[in-house]
Amino acid sequence: EDKVVQSPLSLVVHEGDTVTLNCSYEVTNFRSLLWYKQEKKAPTFLFMLTSSGIEKKSGRLSSILDKKELFSILNITATQTGDSAIYLCAAHTGTASKLTFGTGTRLQVTL
C-alpha cells in the first residue's frame, strides 16, 4: 500500500522563525513529489520535485528531495503570519498521475 507520512502533525512558531516540514514516502513506481499549501479551502501548488538533491526555491520557501532515503523537506525562513496553513505533501505514483497525500502539517505562526 502506498504511504506518505508527514511530520510534525502540527507546529506553532513565532513570526521570524525558520521551520522545516518533513515528508517521507513509500510508494510503488514513484514519479515525483509535490507540496501544496492549504489555507482555507483549495490547496495551492508550491513545488514539484523529481530529481534528488536539486533545491527548488520560491521566495522564503524552498524544498529538496532525497530519492535514496525517500523523503523531502519544505523549509520556510523568516516566517510570517500569512504562512499559517496546512502544508500537504503528495507523491505521484504509478500510472494515471495519481497522487497519494500525507495527512498534512498544520503550521501556525504567531506574532
Place this chain on the structure above:
Amino acid sequence: DGGITQSPKYLFRKEGQNVTLSCEQNLNHDAMYWYRQDPGQGLRLIYYSQIVNDFQKGDIAEGYSVSREKKESFPLTVTSAQKNPTAFYLCASSIDRNSYNEQFFGPGTRLTVL
C-alpha cells in the same frame, strides 16, 4: 478567467438521500479527480477520470459514483450507501493523463449529512 469551480460551497442533506456535487473546469485539462478530506486524514482519492467517457475507482470509491460525459465536467454523486458522507470534497484537474504534472484544485464543497 480559467479555473475549477465547485458547487455548492455548503450542502446539507438528510441521511439516506443521494446528493450530487458539481465540478467544472475551463482549463481544457484531460484528467479530473475527486478527493475527500477529513480532519487529520489528508486527502483520499475517490474517483478519477483520465479522459471523457472513462473513469476509475480510487482508494475509497464505495458509496460514490461519477460520470464524465463532457471534458469540462466531472460530477460526483454521494449515495445512501456511503456510511459516513459528512466531509469536505475537493475536485482537481491536471493537464494530461500521460504526464505527471501538478493538479489544480477547486474551492471544495462541505457536505453535512444530518
